[in-house]
Amino acid sequence: MEELPLYGTGGWRPFGQPALDQALVAFLDCFCQLESALRARFPAATQILPYRMLKDKVVDKDSQYLVRMQLNSEERWTKAMKCVLLNLKRAIGIVINMRGVSGMGAVRQSGMADGGDGEHQQQSKASTSAVE
Numbered sequence: 001m002e003e004l005p006l007y008g009t010g011g012w013r014p015f016g017q018p019a020l021d022q023a024l025v026a027f028l029d030c031f032c033q034l035e036s037a038l039r040a041r042f043p044a045a046t047q048i049l050p051y052r053m054l055k056d057k058v059v060d061k062d063s064q065y066l067v068r069m070q071l072n073s074e075e076r077w078t079k080a081m082k083c084v085l086l087n088l089k090r091a092i093g094i095v096i097n098m099r100g101v102s103g104m105g106a107v108r109q110s111g112m113a114d115g116g117d118g119e120h121q122q123q124s125k126a127s128t129s130a131v132e
Helices: 017-042 072-100 105-110 119-131
Strands: 052-054 056-058 063-066
Touching: 017 052, 017 072, 056 072, 063 072
Parallel strands: none
Antiparallel strands: 052 056, 056 063
């Protein structure tokens, strides 16, 4: 198993950072697999994530943004990372909601789901009692 660092060595280089580029493409591949699993779980959903992901790029409307730094502008790479992070935020929300339906109780009771302050747990109890 190869270790792929999801961090750079700093600065912008015109030919990118090959190790980071390879790691980002691998991450996007894994993320696409998660999206496929979510599509299989929710076949009626027309759009699971806000941005389409293909191999090494993210699609926003009619524009494609490479996740690779190599031969990419700083602005376009930043836009690609923004789209990936927004997709990640949505995917995390979906997975958390799926877990909440199928047994998140132990995590909520331990305080892990809300960072330990109990606020989320109290809100969950209130929303659960409202549904009942």
